[in-house]
Amino acid sequence: MRIAIEQLNMTYPTGKQALRDVDLTLESPNLIGLLGPNGAGKSTLMKLLVAGLLPSSGTISVDGTPLQACEKALKARLGYLPQSFGLYEELTVWQFLDYMAALKGIRDSRAAIDRAMEAANLVEKRKARIRTLSGGQRQRVGIAQALLGEPEFLILDEPTVGLDPEERIHFRNFFSRTAQDKIVLLSTHIIEDVQSVCNQLIVIDRGRILFTGTPEALIASAQGHVGVFLESEESRADSHLQITSRVNTARGVACRGVAAELPPFAEPVEPSLEDAYLYWITGEGELQ
Ligand SMILES: Nc1ncnc2c1ncn2[C@@H]1O[C@H](COP(=O)(O)OP(=O)(O)OP(=O)(O)O)[C@@H](O)[C@H]1O
Numbered sequence: 001m002r003i004a005i006e007q008l009n010m011t012y013p014t015g016k017q018a019l020r021d022v023d024l025t026l027e028s029p030n031l032i033g034l035l036g037p038n039g040a041g042k043s044t045l046m047k048l049l050v051a052g053l054l055p056s057s058g059t060i061s062v063d064g065t066p067l068q069a070c071e072k073a074l075k076a077r078l079g080y081l082p083q084s085f086g087l088y089e090e091l092t093v094w095q096f097l098d099y100m101a102a103l104k105g106i107r108d109s110r111a112a113i114d115r116a117m118e119a120a121n122l123v124e125k126r127k128a129r130i131r132t133l134s135g136g137q138r139q140r141v142g143i144a145q146a147l148l149g150e151p152e153f154l155i156l157d158e159p160t161v162g163l164d165p166e167e168r169i170h171f172r173n174f175f176s177r178t179a180q181d182k183i184v185l186l187s188t189h190i191i192e193d194v195q196s197v198c199n200q201l202i203v204i205d206r207g208r209i210l211f212t213g214t215p216e217a218l219i220a221s222a223q224g225h226v227g228v229f230l231e232s233e234e235s236r237a238d239s240h241l242q243i244t245s246r247v248n249t250a251r252g253v254a255c256r257g258v259a260a261e262l263p264p265f266a267e268p269v270e271p272s273l274e275d276a277y278l279y280w281i282t283g284e285g286e287l288q
Contacts, residue, residue, distance in 0.1 A: 001028045001063060001077070001152050001183055003049070008058035010044050010207075018044040020207040022058070028152065031179035033194030034187040036204035037281055042187040043083050045204070046155050049185070050080045076105065079151035081159055085142045089131040093122055093141055096130060100145040112148050119174060120144035121167070135162035143171065147178075154178065156186040160193050172197050191274045203280045210280045215273055222276035227266025228256050238263050242282040244275060258282060 008022040018041045026032060034042050047053040048060065051071045060067040062074050088096055097116060101109035117123050120140045125133065130141065139162045146154060156175075160168045175184050176197040188194060194201060194215070201218050203211040211218060229235055231246070231253035241263060245256040258279040262268060271279070 002026070003153070003183070004059075004061045004064075005049075006059050006061075008045075008048065008060065009056045010041075010048060010053065011056045018207050019048075019055075022207075022209055024202065024209060024212065026183050026185060028183045029179055029181050030183050030200050031176055031198045032183065032185045032200040032202060033198035034185060034202045034204060035189065035191075035194060035277060036187075037189055039206075040204045041207040042204060043157055044207075046080070046082075046157050046185070046187060049155055050078060051075075052082075074153075076149075077152045079146035079148065079154045081142045081146040081156045083157040083161075085138075087130045087138060087141060090129060092127050092129055093117070093133075093144075094126045096141065097144060097148065101148050104149055106149045112150075115150070116144040116147040119147055119178075121170065136164055136167055139163055140167070152182050154182060154184045154186075156184070158188055159186055160188065160190065168193065191277060195273050203277060205281045218276045218280075219271050219273055222258065222271035222279040224268055225260065225262065225279050226256070226258050226271040226275045227262045227268050228254065229266045231255050232265065234265055235263070241266070242278065244278045 003026040005022055005024040008019055009017070010019040011017045022045065034045065036042050044053065048055055051067055051074070062070050067074065091099065094113065097113045098109060101112055106112050117126060120143045122140050122144055125137060130138065133141065143156070143159055146156060160171060163171065172193065175186060178184055186193070199214060201211070201213065201215055202209060211221065230251060235241065235255065240261065241257045241259045243255050243257045247254045257266065258275060
């Protein structure tokens with residue numbers, strides 16, 4: 001499967017431009033992390049990909065066919081976890097998934113529901129009413145419905161919200177296994193969610209794609225732009241330096257920062273993935 005996005009723009013009726021000139025190619029198999037701060041445009045991009053919104057301009061094509069012409073066929077190949085997810089409070093987990101399977105037109109729904117419940121760690125909750133579930137359990141129900149029918153393209157908008165650390169690790173590994181023959185696109189603003197599992201990262205901010213590439217390439221892009229230093233009057237006055245961490249120590253305040261050009265008082269260090277992400281979203285990285 002190959003999704004090609006060309007010159008995509010999205011302006012909401014309020015006049016807010018949520019996406020600007022987005023060009024991207026998503027190909028299977030891939031686990032792709034869509035990283036960006038609040039309001040960056042992640043959910044908007046995902047809604048456009050599932051044809052839940054119409055772009056203001058630009059095109060999305062699926063295996064060479066424009067999305068509008070293959071919307072129905074694509075929906076059968078797609079699993080989507082939206083950010084806010086309405087659940088039917090009085091239904092049990094099993095009833096809800098049965099309903100979603102019917103909406104998706106899945107034939108062998110019983111087996112499909114069993115597989116999705118197992119993957120989402122929900123087997124014990126199959127008879128529980130949705131209103132009795134915790135936030136994390138509800139999120140797992142959302143993930144389970146996205147997995148129904150083993151879609152080729154999984155779009156997950158902040159799938160780890162509300163999950164405890166153990167569950168986050170479980171899903172991270174699960175998404176990684178799932179992506180072996182599919183496209184899994186997951187949005188997050190948590191670096192640990194994409195670290196060591198995503199083979200492609202897309203950094204987005206204020207509607208623009210700032211970076212696409214492997215995590216290694218993202219780290220390499222910040223090489224020479226990350227430094228450590230002790231806070232001083234000079235460092236406080238440096239408006240180009242973006243401080244990314246401050247720790248009080250016996251010697252003073254130890255800082256870590258990113259800059260397009262490191263000042264002489266900063267000692268260059270190896271960037272982490274988080275440094276590199278901050279380097280791009282603080283506006284210090286150069287647009288590709
Ligand atoms: N229906 C809408 N009408 C008007 N503006 C909107 C609408 N939905 C989103 N926006 C605006 O578009 C921009 C992008 O929003 P979007 O929800 O895509 O960001 P996001 O990266 O998913 O953020 P978050 O991580 O907070 O969910 C934001 O400025 C948001 O306020």
